[in-house]
Amino acid sequence: MILIIDDNEDIRFTIKEICSFADWEVFEASTGKAGVELFQKVTPSLVLIDYHMPDWDGLKTTKAIRKMDSSVPIIILTIDERHEIADQFLQAGATDFALKPIKAPDLISRIRLNLKVGKLTAGQKDVFVEKGIKPETLQTIKHFLYQQNEPLTISEIQEGLPIAYQTVHRYLNYLADQGEITVLSQYGSKGRPKNKYKIT
Template sequence: MGTTILIVDDNEDIRFTLKEICHYANWSVLEAATGKQAIDLYSKMNPDLVLLDYHMPDWDGVKTTKAIRNVSQTVPIIVLTVDERQEIADTFLNAGATDFALKPIKAPDLLSRIRINLKIGKLTENQNSVFVDKGINQATLMSIKNYLIQQDDPSTINDIQKALPVAYQTVHRYLNYLEGKGEVEVISQYGKKGRPKNTYKFI
């Protein structure tokens, strides 16, 4: 079966652009102009991934994310936003989003994010809970894994924190969790002075 992407945005022109990008990758597309339409479509069609706008009338992206998570705990949700503030990212991650794409949309970046999130979605679709351990949220965990998988070179906590964005302390806690699971390798780099700098690589 082919891949189906659900696009949720109240702007028809943006939906058209996103649809063209998805069609370029030979993915089928479902369109919703509101959060309520998205939930109805999701429940009926069970798409493989959701592209979700933040600013929408009636149901915004956060409320829609929570509603989708009530239906599916594992489907990847990529939030589209012009807002780079840390508190917005934290709110979406806590609601269950898995990744972010900044507007204006750049096709190569979005295609890469969709592909990696589809892979992660396949790996996690059989999990029964968004919580894999006490205090560990599946969505946040997948976002950090997502970033590390895409990197050829080891990354610092600062690298990850700036890219997602997720708070420094949160990244550190999740990396420790992944290290304990044997999924992340910690590489210490020693300089001429001071403490060694740790970098992290997905195994």
């Protein structure tokens, strides 16, 4: 079940058609406030939220939903590709972004991936008890690793995310301790071995 929150009726219709094609049930809301109220009633498996909406914009709506559910995937719909915007949404708890104009193959693949990650992280609200480990940031890093076909270094992971190098390093250590990722050490001709990381 997917919840669409967008003030543009044409875009809601387009996304609904795409979701129907992929056999996903859809609920829709035209404002952030109405979307949050509907979220409480229908408990969707994934939420699509438009960035630019009157009154409650996408950021406020994302924060409101994340307070109610720490693991449901939230995909932001936006035409804005600025780094600082992505950073704000990731800090608020968003898990992915879909750029407008919406392209059906891209949206379907993103939804499928996020639903898969959502199932894996569902019910983990009380798991992250260690100091400094935020479930939203942890989920963002895990989500990024799920999309990779090859193991990556910390630098390569950091380049793909609006998260500081030291933060990525700390979270990867946490995930390794939990047995959720595999650390591969590659030895070169000289110097320290280079570690690469992948989802277990």
